[in-house]
Amino acid sequence: MSGCCLVTGGAGFIGTAVSRILDAELGEVVVVDVLHPQVHPTRSRPPELDPRAELIVADVSEASTWEEVLRSHRPTRILHLAAETGTGQSLTEASRHAVANVVGLTRMLDALAATRLLPEQVVLTSSRAVYGEGEWEREDGTRFYPGQRDQQMLARGQWDFPGARGLAFEASRTTPRPTSVYGATKLAQEQILRAWTESFGVKASILRLQNVYGPGQSLTNPYTGVVTLFARLAREGKPIPLYEDGEMLRDFVYIDDVARAIMLAFERPPAGPRMLDIGSGTPITIRQAAEIIARTYGAPAPVVTGKYRHGDVRHASCEIDQARAEIGYAPRVAPEEGLASLCEWVNARVERS
Numbered sequence: 087m088s089g090c091c092l093v094t095g096g097a098g099f100i101g102t103a104v105s106r107i108l109d110a111e112l113g114e115v116v117v118v119d120v121l122h123p124q125v126h127p128t129r130s131r132p133p134e135l136d137p138r139a140e141l142i143v144a145d146v147s148e149a150s151t152w153e154e155v156l157r158s159h160r161p162t163r164i165l166h167l168a169a170e171t172g173t174g175q176s177l178t179e180a181s182r183h184a185v186a187n188v189v190g191l192t193r194m195l196d197a198l199a200a201t202r203l204l205p206e207q208v209v210l211t212s213s214r215a216v217y218g219e220g221e222w223e224r225e226d227g228t229r230f231y232p233g234q235r236d237q238q239m240l241a242r243g244q245w246d247f248p249g250a251r252g253l254a255f256e257a258s259r260t261t262p263r264p265t266s267v268y269g270a271t272k273l274a275q276e277q278i279l280r281a282w283t284e285s286f287g288v289k290a291s292i293l294r295l296q297n298v299y300g301p302g303q304s305l306t307n308p309y310t311g312v313v314t315l316f317a318r319l320a321r322e323g324k325p326i327p328l329y330e331d332g333e334m335l336r337d338f339v340y341i342d343d344v345a346r347a348i349m350l351a352f353e354r355p356p357a358g359p360r361m362l363d364i365g366s367g368t369p370i371t372i373r374q375a376a377e378i379i380a381r382t383y384g385a386p387a388p389v390v391t392g393k394y395r396h397g398d399v400r401h402a403s404c405e406i407d408q409a410r411a412e413i414g415y416a417p418r419v420a421p422e423e424g425l426a427s428l429c430e431w432v433n434a435r436v437e438r439s
């Protein structure tokens with residue numbers, strides 16, 4: 087039995103990007119991934135997964151998966167990525183999200199405890215979805231948690247909470263209040279991992295990722311990745327439809343920056359459990375993202391539709407100072423550059439297929 091880096095969900099978007107740098111840094115990499123049909127329509131090993139990574143096709147929420155994996159591998163580091171990630175979908179398929187995200191984690195922890203194969207470190211990719219709408223500030227400087235925007239508010243086209251502005255999320259200050267089942271399962275993951283690792287003396291880093299984008303993102307999964315959807319429409323010469331008034335703020339963080347943040351979290355282990363926000367540091371509106379993509383393809387200007395989706399948050403961005411201070415995280419790719427790389431990749435991918 088050898089020491090290795092175990093990556094659950096490692097055949098997905100973030101996992102394949104990480105696989106290319108993990109092997110060089112951390113030695114043997116073993117991926118456990120069920121090749122979920124929504125993410126992997128052909129159910130085959132993705133070519134983006136580094137060929138040196140061993141792939142075990144199995145479901146993290148099955149106890150038998152862990153019996154098999156831990157019989158032959160002794161992970162010294164674990165990166166837990168495996169998850170159902172459809173925010174909107176989670177509202178109507180709550181059990182599916184709870185089983186993969188919550189039971190998937192607890193099955194792994196139970197198996198590690200039962201076999202006494204405690205890893206040195208675990209990194210969990212959590213999500214900005216744990217914050218929901220986050221904290222807002224009124225003009226007089228008082229702050230409040232507005233909670234989820236209700237149906238009447240959205241139906242009359244009142245997108246913002248009047249007289250207030252949304253603040254950037256910050257793990258040490260913003261209380262998580264998820265507005266989707268997906269967000270609630272990510273928060274449950276965080277709390278379960280925290281309790282377990284503290285009890286067993288395992289070092290844990292929880293990274294709350296903003297909207298990750300870039301080459302390698304699924305072009306077929308309709309439930310995630312708004313910018314790939316925009317790129318496909320603009321490439322076909324269609325105007326990008328903007329929900330609400332298009333002024334929702336998002337922090338699009340480039341895939342390579344996220345992969346580096348994960349590596350840095352491993353390289354600089356914490357003294358106790360830690361929680362870090364990972365974003366680009368330069369949030370933009372959905373309209374700005376759409377305009378960059380439309381310009382890249384010479385497509386017509388984006389069009390405001392006034393449509394909306396229940397459960398979508400109005401603004402989402404984060405402070406990255408703590409990640410900078412603790413692990414030396416410094417995003418390198420600005421949205422203009424990253425979105426251009428994404429469009430190039432989409433072109434190559436569509437032409438190839």
Ligand SMILES: NC(=O)c1ccc[n+]([C@@H]2O[C@H](COP(=O)([O-])OP(=O)(O)OC[C@H]3O[C@@H](n4cnc5c(N)ncnc54)[C@H](O)[C@@H]3O)[C@@H](O)[C@H]2O)c1
Nearest residue numbers: 095097098099100120121122145146167169211213295298
């Ligand atoms: N991409 C983002 O914008 C973003 C933002 C915040 C957090 N995250 C988190 O990062 C992680 C990875 O996200 P991603 O964007 O790479 O998603 P992805 O869907 O591309 O990858 C997830 C992988 O997990 C696998 N998987 C799903 N259910 C599984 C199960 N029961 N057993 C084993 N494998 C399973 C899938 O087959 C897929 O390969 C997730 O935990 C997600 O919550 C992602």
